[in-house]
Amino acid sequence: MVTVRVCVGTYCYLQGGQQLAQWKNYIPKTLMDKVTFVGSSCLGCKEDNAKPPYAKVGEVLIERATPEKIIAEIETQLELIN
Amino acid sequence: MSDNIFVEAGSFQLNKHGNIACGDTVLLHKFPNQERCIAVLSDGLGSGIKANVLSTMTASMAMNFSIKREPIMRTARTIMDTLPVDSKRNISYSTFTIIDIDEDGDTEIMEFDNPPLLLLRNGKISHLSPQTFTINERISQHNYERVLKLSNLSLKKGDRLIVYSDGVSQSGIGNPNMPFGWEEGVEDFIEQIVKNNKDISARELAHRIVKKSEMNDGLKSKDDTSCICIYVREPRKLLICSGPPFDEEKDKYLAEVISSYDGKKIVCGGTTSQIIARELQKEIEVDMDLDKIASGLPPQSHIDGVNLVTEGIITLGALSKILEENRFNETPQDDAAWNILKYVMDADIIDILVGTKINVAHQDPSLPVELEIRRNVMKRIKRMIEEKLLKTVNLEFI
Numbered sequence: 114m115v116t117v118r119v120c121v122g123t124y125c126y127l128q129g130g131q132q133l134a135q136w137k138n139y140i141p142k143t144l145m146d147k148v149t150f151v152g153s154s155c156l157g158c159k160e161d162n163a164k165p166p167y168a169k170v171g172e173v174l175i176e177r178a179t180p181e182k183i184i185a186e187i188e189t190q191l192e193l194i195n
Numbered sequence: 196m197s198d199n200i201f202v203e204a205g206s207f208q209l210n211k212h213g214n215i216a217c218g219d220t221v222l223l224h225k226f227p228n229q230e231r232c233i234a235v236l237s238d239g240l241g242s243g244i245k246a247n248v249l250s251t252m253t254a255s256m257a258m259n260f261s262i263k264r265e266p267i268m269r270t271a272r273t274i275m276d277t278l279p280v281d282s283k284r285n286i287s288y289s290t291f292t293i294i295d296i297d298e299d300g301d302t303e304i305m306e307f308d309n310p311p312l313l314l315l316r317n318g319k320i321s322h323l324s325p326q327t328f329t330i331n332e333r334i335s336q337h338n339y340e341r342v343l344k345l346s347n348l349s350l351k352k353g354d355r356l357i358v359y360s361d362g363v364s365q366s367g368i369g370n371p372n373m374p375f376g377w378e379e380g381v382e383d384f385i386e387q388i389v390k391n392n393k394d395i396s397a398r399e400l401a402h403r404i405v406k407k408s409e410m411n412d413g414l415k416s417k418d419d420t421s422c423i424c425i426y427v428r429e430p431r432k433l434l435i436c437s438g439p440p441f442d443e444e445k446d447k448y449l450a451e452v453i454s455s456y457d458g459k460k461i462v463c464g465g466t467t468s469q470i471i472a473r474e475l476q477k478e479i480e481v482d483m484d485l486d487k488i489a490s491g492l493p494p495q496s497h498i499d500g501v502n503l504v505t506e507g508i509i510t511l512g513a514l515s516k517i518l519e520e521n522r523f524n525e526t527p528q529d530d531a532a533w534n535i536l537k538y539v540m541d542a543d544i545i546d547i548l549v550g551t552k553i554n555v556a557h558q559d560p561s562l563p564v565e566l567e568i569r570r571n572v573m574k575r576i577k578r579m580i581e582e583k584l585l586k587t588v589n590l591e592f593i
Contacts, residue, residue: 121493122465123508123554127562134494152494154465154479154506 115148115190117183118169122155125166129178133166139180140187148187200352201430201543202232202296204585205398206423207405211242211362212415218246219360219421220254224262225585230298232585233261234423236309237291238360240281242419246289249278253289261295267305268328271343275332286334292358294425300350307343310364313382314348315355318390320382323348354427355397357385362420363404367411377411396541397424430587432458433542435535437507438550438569439466440593445550449593450474452548454500459538462498464507467550472498479504492530503538505531508557511572518579539580545588549573 119133120126126134136150156167156174164176170186206221222235235257239249253274260270270293278287290308297303304312306325313320325344332339350356359381368376377384381404388403389395395403401422408420434456440449450471453460462468472479480497492513493506513532517523523540527533539545549570570592577588 121506123493123506124557124559124562126493126506126509131491131493151480152496154468154496154504 115171115187115194117148117150117187118153118156119150119178120154120156120165120167121152124163125156128165130166133168133178133180133183140184144184144187144191147191200230200300201428201587202230202350203397203426203428203543204232204234204423205396205401205426206234206236206421207398207401208419208421209362209405209409209416211417211419212412214243214419216244216247217421218242218250218419219362220247220250221421221423222254222258223423223585224258225581225587227581227587230296232294232296232425233258234294234358234425235261235291236358236360236421236423237289238309238362238419238421240284240286240288245281246419249287249289252278253291257291257293261293267293267295267303267345268343271305271307271341272330275330275341280334286337286339287332290360292423294356294358294423296350296425300427302348302350302356304346304348304356305343306346307341310359310361310378311344312346313357313385315357315385315389316351316353318386320357320386350427352427352429355389355400356425357400357404357422359404359408359422360418360420362416362418363408363422365418366408366416366420368417370411373411377408381408394428397426398540400424400426430543431541432456433461433538433545434458434548435461435463435545436471436548436550437463437467437511437573439464439470439552439554441551445593446470446474449548449550456546458544459502459542460500461503461505461535461538462501463505463511463535464550466554467507468496468498468501468504471501475500492532495531495534503531503534505535508567508569508572510535511569511576512567515572515576515579518576518583521583523584539586540584543586545580545586547573547577547588547590549590549592551592 121130166178168175168178204223210217218239220237224233235254237250237254239246256274280287292309293305295303323346325346328343330341364378365376367373401424404422405420409416477499496504498504510531577590580586580588
């Protein structure tokens, strides 16, 4: 099981977090039961040159997150577990 | 009136079935930072646009003269002299009830031809025993005697005042179980509602009375139907915190204000909620319900001891929009902005604590222009809650 945190703070939400939060729309069916999605009000990245939206797959922080990047990271981590 | 007493005014109206304009007018006015409250109900002659114009004129005059503390008899006189004469019926006519409640609970009530005002005290309805005054009005050779009723009383905690247009008291007229309308039944109905829901809000009570009248008429109201309720009670308090304090040393103060606040609590803002969770050593959970996100607002989260935790500026912007477009009487939707509104509607005194630290991340020029400065949005929300929802709002910046 992999936990994915999606930032839904204002900045990230406006920069793509809204789409990322609707995870059921893009996570492949084969992965559905292997991931848990939770929101976060901030993943702790408030520096000046932030690269939103942020997501965190397990302990790995993803900048400028996209569904593709998240899925790829989930798959990598699932392979490591197995 | 002592500090811990609050006057809540609420109303509800329905048009005569098939009419686009209401012939009754309700005006409620609350003075910012005072407990003085004025409520006016006027029912114009006939129905439709003509009645709407008459009642609007009457209610506006009654309200504005009362605000300026014009003697109530002169107000009545002026209204009668000013109203245009109906060309068909040859009279100028519009009923009115003016309720003026002062800060100490002293209330002056002027009634003209509306169904008598009801006082609900200790669960029992009673009628006032007003002084009557007669004014003679002469319109094209006819003399009309107008009887005005003036009452004074002192309101106590727990008291309710209920006034409605004849659309309520005459609803169901001609039905076998109420041949003369709902005149007596309505009092039992109100007593029963209040007995079953001791803390029912004025707004909700007015809503129920009008809806029941509509049912009496088979859901096709035969007349414009309006009701105003006043409820004197202990204030319900709500605290809304948004934004990190300008100075980090104030973080502790913010957390303390929240933990010691005696009322409902809402936190709007990701960083703000993290500060509070950190200072109070509590966990934040963000509720990731797909459906709620689809409504366009970031999801709500949860901190123990706080009633509602939302995102900041997008949600507040949405709240401001609902207030601006007067949509607060619509059926609430299930998103963060509507949930804040529900708490606001149920509160009397709203304390807003706004942190003024600038969020560096929000200065990104690629962000939409709607992303406004928090303190401006909050100032606007404060003004609209005061003017449109008649609540007392205290705004503090930290």
